[in-house]
Amino acid sequence: MKPKRRQRLWVVGAIVTLSAIASGLALFALQDNVNFFYSPAQIVSGEAPVGQTLRGGGMVKTGSITREPESLSVSFVISDLKGADVAVRYEGILPDLFREGQGVVAVGTLDEERVLIASEVLAKHDENYMPPEVADVIDEAYLKSDVETFQPL
Amino acid sequence: MIVELGHFCLILALILVVGQAGLAFLAVSNAQNHHWMHLPGSLATGAFLFVLLAFSALTFAFLHDDFSVQYVAENSNSRLPDAFKFSAVWGGHEGSFLLWTLVATGWTLAVAMFSGQLTEDMKTRVLGVLGFVNAGFLIFLIFASNPFERMLPVYPQDGSDLNPLLQDFGLIVHPPMLYMGYVGFAVPFAFAIATLWAGRLDAAWARWSRPWTNAAWAFLTLGITLGSYWAYYELGWGGWWFWDAVENASFMPWLIGTALIHSLAATEKRGVFRSWTVLLAIFAFSFSLLGAFLVRSGVLTSVHTFAVDPERGLYILAFLVVVIGGSLALYAMRAVDVKSTARFSLSGREAMLLANNVILVVTTAVVLAGTLAPLIYESLFEGDKLSVGPPWFNAVFVPLVTLLFLFMVLSPYSRWRSTAVSRIVVPAIGSLLVSVVLSSLFFWIGGASFEPVAWSYVTLALWIVVGLSWDMANNLRNKRDRIAALFGRSWSYYGMWLGHSGMAVCILGVAATLYYSDERDVRMQPDDVVVLSGYEFRFLGVDQIEGPNYVADRGVIEVSMDESPIASMYPEKRRYLSSGNVMTEAAMKPRFFVDLYVALGEPVGDDAWAVRVHYKPFVRWIWIGGALIGLGGFITLFDRRYRRRRQVREEVALEGAV
Numbered sequence: 053m054k055p056k057r058r059q060r061l062w063v064v065g066a067i068v069t070l071s072a073i074a075s076g077l078a079l080f081a082l083q084d085n086v087n088f089f090y091s092p093a094q095i096v097s098g099e100a101p102v103g104q105t106l107r108g109g110g111m112v113k114t115g116s117i118t119r120e121p122e123s124l125s126v127s128f129v130i131s132d133l134k135g136a137d138v139a140v141r142y143e144g145i146l147p148d149l150f151r152e153g154q155g156v157v158a159v160g161t162l163d164e165e166r167v168l169i170a171s172e173v174l175a176k177h178d179e180n181y182m183p184p185e186v187a188d189v190i191d192e193a194y195l196k197s198d199v200e201t202f203q204p205l
Numbered sequence: 206m207i208v209e210l211g212h213f214c215l216i217l218a219l220i221l222v223v224g225q226a227g228l229a230f231l232a233v234s235n236a237q238n239h240h241w242m243h244l245p246g247s248l249a250t251g252a253f254l255f256v257l258l259a260f261s262a263l264t265f266a267f268l269h270d271d272f273s274v275q276y277v278a279e280n281s282n283s284r285l286p287d288a289f290k291f292s293a294v295w296g297g298h299e300g301s302f303l304l305w306t307l308v309a310t311g312w313t314l315a316v317a318m319f320s321g322q323l324t325e326d327m328k329t330r331v332l333g334v335l336g337f338v339n340a341g342f343l344i345f346l347i348f349a350s351n352p353f354e355r356m357l358p359v360y361p362q363d364g365s366d367l368n369p370l371l372q373d374f375g376l377i378v379h380p381p382m383l384y385m386g387y388v389g390f391a392v393p394f395a396f397a398i399a400t401l402w403a404g405r406l407d408a409a410w411a412r413w414s415r416p417w418t419n420a421a422w423a424f425l426t427l428g429i430t431l432g433s434y435w436a437y438y439e440l441g442w443g444g445w446w447f448w449d450a451v452e453n454a455s456f457m458p459w460l461i462g463t464a465l466i467h468s469l470a471a472t473e474k475r476g477v478f479r480s481w482t483v484l485l486a487i488f489a490f491s492f493s494l495l496g497a498f499l500v501r502s503g504v505l506t507s508v509h510t511f512a513v514d515p516e517r518g519l520y521i522l523a524f525l526v527v528v529i530g531g532s533l534a535l536y537a538m539r540a541v542d543v544k545s546t547a548r549f550s551l552s553g554r555e556a557m558l559l560a561n562n563v564i565l566v567v568t569t570a571v572v573l574a575g576t577l578a579p580l581i582y583e584s585l586f587e588g589d590k591l592s593v594g595p596p597w598f599n600a601v602f603v604p605l606v607t608l609l610f611l612f613m614v615l616s617p618y619s620r621w622r623s624t625a626v627s628r629i630v631v632p633a634i635g636s637l638l639v640s641v642v643l644s645s646l647f648f649w650i651g652g653a654s655f656e657p658v659a660w661s662y663v664t665l666a667l668w669i670v671v672g673l674s675w676d677m678a679n680n681l682r683n684k685r686d687r688i689a690a691l692f693g694r695s696w697s698y699y700g701m702w703l704g705h706s707g708m709a710v711c712i713l714g715v716a717a718t719l720y721y722s723d724e725r726d727v728r729m730q731p732d733d734v735v736v737l738s739g740y741e742f743r744f745l746g747v748d749q750i751e752g753p754n755y756v757a758d759r760g761v762i763e764v765s766m767d768e769s770p771i772a773s774m775y776p777e778k779r780r781y782l783s784s785g786n787v788m789t790e791a792a793m794k795p796r797f798f799v800d801l802y803v804a805l806g807e808p809v810g811d812d813a814w815a816v817r818v819h820y821k822p823f824v825r826w827i828w829i830g831g832a833l834i835g836l837g838g839f840i841t842l843f844d845r846r847y848r849r850r851r852q853v854r855e856e857v858a859l860e861g862a863v
Contacts, residue, residue, distance in 0.1 A: 071570075074567045074570070077605075078571055078574060081596075085600060086591055086593055086594075088592075145806035
């Protein structure tokens with residue numbers, strides 16, 4: 053083999069190996085570190101897996117926020133506004149724009165009672181901005197229900 | 206009136222850049238029109254001035270609270286402090302794109318002014334390509350995101366205010382820096398296209414485009430660093446990188462740009478990787494445009510995407526397809542003729558730079574895959590939504606860059622063409638031993654618990670710096686006048702030295718912050734104390750203060766260590782009057798080795814507040830490192846090679862003849 057071609061072979065071999073390692077790594081990491089989004093209806097119906105990290109999103113139901121007195125534990129309900137409600141428990145500081153009637157996404161795991169134990173709660177930085185996942189949840193619930201008028205909470 | 210003039214200026218600028226592109230094309234393609242060659246430069250100057258006028262007009266509208274202009278009404282308020290009224294000009298989509306366009310025409314003007322070493326033909330081609338690109342930006346600005354749109358006859362009495370997160374010094378400097386970088390990649394792109402267009406892919410174009418690429422890359426580095434710092438102190442979480450889609454949008458062009466500046470070095474010095482370098486130049490700018498698309502179309506969920514507008518997304522996508530498709534087609538036609546004649550061995554510096562390029566490109570591909578995965582998945586599996594979080598990016602990114610850093614350690618010892626293996630191995634092992642001793646000493650003096658991973662990365666960071674110093678000392682050994690030799694090397698070399706050292710500083714900061722940070726969310730009543738890594742935080746209570754356009758609850762926290770007071774910290778919870786937005790303003794006590802960081806949560810009854818307390822060692826080193834990297838990029842611009850005009854031109858003529 054000519055030295056020029058052997059060199060090219062080396063280079064191509066290195067690139068292929070590195071790309072293969074990177075893709076392998078990427079796919080392997082995908083198993084544990086990817087979260088799926090579930091709507092409140094999917095969680096209530098049992099479609100969402102128990103014990104796996106997932107994202108649940110909906111509107112924070114009015115009057116559902118309760119705090120425990122001596123800690124930072126807080127629980128609230130996220131809803132698709134059409135009957136599917138999911139209880140969320142969280143310990144820590146909630147984001148600035150977290151409040152009743154806001155669309156939020158909670159990241160965490162479901163326990164046996166289908167309560168979402170959240171490790172992170174996300175609300176968007178802009179008041180008028182609804183997380184797209186939550187907007188879809190509300191739209192879908194609205195389309196599926198027979199109710200003609202949309203009743204905000 | 207001023208506002209209408211601004212709008213009119215944009216239209217004039219569009220006419221000028223279209224003329225710039227068209228005349229350049231005519232002048233180059235037809236020898237009879239040769240005397241038109243000076244025209245594109247004058248038109249570029251005009252275009253910049255008109256965009257600058259438009260920008261000033263919008264600034265005027267902001268400073269004079271002209272709320273009949275929709276963009277002003279949406280992003281300002283009469284009570285907003287003047288400095289923020291000024292930065293609010295680029296606080297929303299339309300205005301920030303006007304800034305983008307201003308920067309783009311500014312770079313074009315710079316090329317027109319400072320390209321004395323270029324042949325007339327090449328300069329005309331470059332300006333033609335830039336004219337075309339600027340025309341694309343201006344069309345988008347005028348037809349799809351006009352900041353001068355009026356709301357007449359009914360307009361609000363007061364504006365709905367700038368997003369409180371953006372009312373900050375960081376926003377005044379971060380976007381301009383970032384755009385200087387993003388749009389700056391249009392210049393190497395234009396050089397690449399011009400050289401393909403001319404069909405003369407010689408090493409000269411690499412020398413021409415190197416300083417421009419380094420400058421754009423240095424700006425982008427500073428922009429990203431500032432963005433990371435802004436996120437740290439303004440979002441109130443104490444995080445400095447989130448692998449957010451928009452962060453990735455700026456990081457991908459940076460990764461490709463980093464590959465490009467290294468590959469340009471090889472092309473300029475040794476004439477290797479010519480067609481590859483051209484391809485990288487095309488991709489660096491394409492990734493900038495892709496970033497603009499991701500941020501401005503709303504296809505991805507992110508903390509700082511602009512409001513969703515499919516029409517805008519579609520336009521940028523179409524422009525992206527034209528730019529990438531057109532360049533790649535041209536590349537396919539022309540680049541096949543280019544053959545690298547230079548030979549190099551696997552131990553040569555060329556091979557090191559090749560490794561750098563391959564790893565950086567693979568890393569970019571991985572970041573791209575992770576960024577677009579949610580989008581692709583959703584379109585494949587109708588409606589199902591997936592999110593790829595920081596753990597995934599870290600798991601894939603860290604091994605790849607670790608490999609990159611190993612080559613970074615080895616590369617200074619290597620020489621062009623080929624290096625005797627012992628000349629790499631001996632100093633590498635020597636400097637590794639020194640680094641192991643130093644990092645162990647560092648841990649011992651710092652009194653930090655031994656974390657193997659953190660220790661390894663600190664050692665790696667030291668290995669980079671020790672290795673660079675070793676190489677420099679090695680070069681001085683046989684010199685008679687060592688002081689003169691120390692200061693007598695090229696600016697490019699010092700830039701490389703500083704850039705690589707900056708990376709080491711950054712690695713050290715990241716490793717220390719990741720492994721030794723302490724963070725707690727606590728419920729605190731007045732006089733409660735929380736202890737974090739030896740620091741005692743005493744909560745004294747909350748009082749009310751009034752800012753220019755907000756009211757705030759301000760917490761008072763005294764920090765002490767071993768009975769001796771260190772700082773008083775005042776974290777705030779602000780409520781902005783016009784929008785009613787609530788925002789956390791964290792308090793920081795920055796020190797050289799340690800950052801203390803306190804953020805106020807919400808009141809939780811009985812005078813108690815939720816308080817977030819952070820202890821972050823070496824976190825500042827991350828941004829100091831970033832700043833050093835950027836500075837390294839700027840320093841290379843002083844290199845004499847880029848300013849030797851006549852000499853260069855003669856060399857170029859010679860190379861052309863060969």
